[in-house]
Amino acid sequence: MTEDLTQHLSDGVLWVAFNRPETRNALTFAMYDALANLCTSLPTNGSVRAIVISGKGGKAFAAGTDMSQFRDFKTAQDALDYEARIAQALDDLERCPVPTIAAINGACTGGGAAIAAACDLRITSASLKFGFPIARTLGNCLASDNLARLSDLMGAGRVREIIFTARLILAEEARA
Incomplete structure (x- = not known):
């Protein structure tokens, strides 16, 4: 475990926070x-019934x-290895044997x-800013699994629009 990711268990809920x-x-x-x-090594005795993930600092x-x-x-393979590593982490999260909840406050990009x-x-606060501004930052694209997840949640057209424009979705639009 890294100090940049904190966790504590309370009443069957594992509270996890990004701590940077x-x-x-x-x-x-x-x-x-x-x-x-965390997702692949959860105890199977029922002591953890859900995971709530948040970010520290309020922003x-x-x-x-x-x-x-x-x-x-240094090489294209480095980038491909990165994508595979992150894809595996997201797959592990998606397949977590207990419900997972993202408690989002502020930027979620x-x-x-x-x-x-x-x-x-x-679950988000009113300060939500959600999106993938990679068109303005890295200039790369999303992995196909991420595109599929987002399309399932938001629809393919909306996903294309926020990726191509690097526009962030605010709380009211997300709620709608």
Whole structure:
């Protein structure tokens, strides 16, 4: 477990929080791995009945993958390995044997939005800003599994629009 991902169990609910508020909870590879490990290693004795995931600091659920994680990439294979690693973590989250709830406050973008989409439920505050601004930042695209999850939630046309324009969806629009 990394200190950047905290957890505590209370009354059968595992409360997990991204703990990098100074970076708007930008995700490290270790954070993705720790979240996936939580989901694949849950006790089977019924002591954990649900997982609630949030972000510390009040400004962001998670602002995507910390771009400093890409500094050591030298080859195209590095990028492909990254995509496979994140896809596995999201698959582990999606297949978690207990209900998963994304408790979203503030920015929920990039990898954070992908995590929220992989959860069973999403509950947001009025300060929600949801989307994938990769057209303005990295210039890459989403993995096919992420596109499928989002299309199931929002519809293919809306997903294309927010990805192509890098527009963030606010709380009122998400509720509608």
